[in-house]
Amino acid sequence: MSNFNKQTGSLNEKAGISSPEITNAPAIIQIKNKRRQLPSSEELISGILSGNRTALSRAITLIESTNPEHTEKANQIIKECLPGANKSIRIGITGVPGVGKSTFIEAFGKYLTSLGKKVAVLAVDPSSSLSHGSILGDKTRMEELVKDENAFIRPSASGETLGGVARKTRESIILCEAAGFDTIIIETVGVGQSETAVHSMVDFFLLLKISGAGDELQGIKRGIMEMADAIVINKADGDNIKKAALAKIEFSKALHLFPPKKSAWQPIVTTCSSVTKEGVSQIWKTISDYFDTTNETGYFQEKRTGQNQFWMMETINEELKSNFYNQPEIISLLEKTQKAVQNNEISPFAAAQLLLEKYFKA
Numbered sequence: 001m002s003n004f005n006k007q008t009g010s011l012n013e014k015a016g017i018s019s020p021e022i023t024n025a026p027a028i029i030q031i032k033n034k035r036r037q038l039p040s041s042e043e044l045i046s047g048i049l050s051g052n053r054t055a056l057s058r059a060i061t062l063i064e065s066t067n068p069e070h071t072e073k074a075n076q077i078i079k080e081c082l083p084g085a086n087k088s089i090r091i092g093i094t095g096v097p098g099v100g101k102s103t104f105i106e107a108f109g110k111y112l113t114s115l116g117k118k119v120a121v122l123a124v125d126p127s128s129s130l131s132h133g134s135i136l137g138d139k140t141r142m143e144e145l146v147k148d149e150n151a152f153i154r155p156s157a158s159g160e161t162l163g164g165v166a167r168k169t170r171e172s173i174i175l176c177e178a179a180g181f182d183t184i185i186i187e188t189v190g191v192g193q194s195e196t197a198v199h200s201m202v203d204f205f206l207l208l209k210i211s212g213a214g215d216e217l218q219g220i221k222r223g224i225m226e227m228a229d230a231i232v233i234n235k236a237d238g239d240n241i242k243k244a245a246l247a248k249i250e251f252s253k254a255l256h257l258f259p260p261k262k263s264a265w266q267p268i269v270t271t272c273s274s275v276t277k278e279g280v281s282q283i284w285k286t287i288s289d290y291f292d293t294t295n296e297t298g299y300f301q302e303k304r305t306g307q308n309q310f311w312m313m314e315t316i317n318e319e320l321k322s323n324f325y326n327q328p329e330i331i332s333l334l335e336k337t338q339k340a341v342q343n344n345e346i347s348p349f350a351a352a353q354l355l356l357e358k359y360f361k362a
């Protein structure tokens with residue numbers, strides 16, 4: 001902020017001195033027009049289907065755009081890509097900021113590409129528009145993976161509600177799969193509701209932790225433990241190795257107290273270092289076991305079908321809500337009714353009824 005002020009200050013100082021026309025106006029317009037010229041949907045679709053990362057990236061930009069024209073184009077691309085989708089495994093990675101998610105994904109992703117896999121990394125972080133934290137973090141922590149031609153990294157869509165970001169990520173998954181990425185990793189910031197949203201779009205959910213001062217279970221939300229298919233104690237290197245081993249025991253004990261999962265999968269607890277890469281290959285082995293088991297039992301497909309149903313209903317709910325709250329008559333009536341409720345002139349239920357009646361009659 002102070003920097004910004006300083007800049008304005010120095011600009012003000014020069015106010016009144018006209019700057020010479022050093023640029024060629026028509027040339028600028030030409031450049032701008034060129035930039036605006038996006039490839040056609042058909043070009044993007046064939047690019048994606050042939051595994052072109054630039055085409056994939058541009059199509060995701062269309063998904064993230066709020067311009068209705070772009071949305072229409074994006075929908076067309078998604079539709080064409082759907083038959084090529086669903087041929088991947090989707091892994092969600094969560095944990096509090098600083099636990100090492102991006103560093104882990106770099107190590108894990110590199111390991112996967114060394115096995116010949118094609119890895120796409122997406123992020124769900126509705127807060128990133130404010131902090132830019134994850135975007136900067138991702139870029140610097142995934143230096144090697146960024147350069148890997150069998151990897152595709154896309155920071156989170158920004159400036160949106162969680163529902164909006166989550167939907168865009170889900171649509172981006174479809175495009176990544178159509179582009180031939182067989183392993184999709186979704187990083188979430190471990191705050192708020194983003195874990196639940198990510199959990200409902202992945203096959204395997206991994207919770208990253210670090211060892212603390214022996215009070216590992218303090219402050220960890222029960223719901224998150226319940227969602228986890230694996231708990232990985234990261235930063236198990238140097239002086240931390242012993243503490244990490246103790247944390248592993250504590251988490252294993254705690255997990256045994258939870259009821260069995262519908263998948264019949266017993267979540268595992270393990271340690272790793274994303275810096276020395278110790279334990280990374282073992283984590284992949286565990287995840288592969290999970291996929292073998294759930295494919296055999298049919299749970300894998302069952303879960304995906306359930307997720308598709310869930311997202312369909314979610315989308316309907318979101319659209320209905322936003323349609324309701326964006327009606328001009330509702331906006332003004334809502335304000336009045338809220339005051340009436342505040343002053344005890346009408347009961348909350350009668351007030352809701354009034355608004356809904358108005359909406360359905362409109």
Ligand SMILES: Nc1nc2c(ncn2[C@@H]2O[C@H](COP(=O)(O)OP(=O)(O)O)[C@@H](O)[C@H]2O)c(=O)[nH]1
Nearest residue numbers: 097098099100101102103137141235273274275
């Ligand atoms: N010693 C050690 N440091 C790590 C490890 N993983 C991550 N870090 C460090 O922890 C910090 C946060 O990592 P980052 O990947 O950005 O965390 P994120 O916010 O969860 O994505 C960085 O300084 C990393 O270098 C690890 O396994 N061992």
Ligand SMILES: [Mg+2]
Nearest residue numbers: 101102134137
């Ligand atoms: Mg990160």
